[in-house]
Amino acid sequence: MIFDGLFGFTMINILSAILYKVFLCMAVYKDAKEHEDKNAVLWAILVVLFGLIPTIIYLIFRYQKEKEFIRCPHCGKMIAKKYPVCMFCKQTINTSGPENFVSEEVKKYIIAAGVLFIIKLIVGNLINLLGARQGITLHLF
Ligand SMILES: [Zn+2]
Numbered sequence: 001m002i003f004d005g006l007f008g009f010t011m012i013n014i015l016s017a018i019l020y021k022v023f024l025c026m027a028v029y030k031d032a033k034e035h036e037d038k039n040a041v042l043w044a045i046l047v048v049l050f051g052l053i054p055t056i057i058y059l060i061f062r063y064q065k066e067k068e069f070i071r072c073p074h075c076g077k078m079i080a081k082k083y084p085v086c087m088f089c090k091q092t093i094n095t096s097g098p099e100n101f102v103s104e105e106v107k108k109y110i111i112a113a114g115v116l117f118i119i120k121l122i123v124g125n126l127i128n129l130l131g132a133r134q135g136i137t138l139h140l141f
Pocket of ligand 1: 074076077086087089
């Protein structure tokens with residue numbers, strides 16, 4: 001009985017760990033593509049392999065880049081923030097409007113990854129708890 005429960009939880013734990021990385025990878029890849037990052041595939045591979053750490057590094061890189069560059073709302077190209085006119089399409093850039101840090105689609109992936117990460121945390125703790133109880137039971141008998 002305890003073994004069955006533990007096995008089920010272990011499966012959920014492994015599944016949520018895999019899915020969490022998949023969603024995180026999709027979020028980073030999509031975001032990198034949207035911001036014309038040539039290393040989008042490299043970032044995605046790093047996230048699949050190492051999870052949260054390359055994601056944080058990616059975000060720091062992006063934040064640094066976006067302090068100086070902005071996406072032109074007219075032609076979609078990345079342009080330096082200090083110029084009021086886009087060098088590609090010659091349209092004036094209105095920088096006053098608050099720009100979303102991530103797109104709606106990327107946001108969905110991040111939420112999915114976050115939910116799975118929490119599930120993994122809870123199930124991981126449950127496994128430890130059940131495992132500990134199981135240890136006590138075995139010790140008693
Ligand atoms: Zn433009």
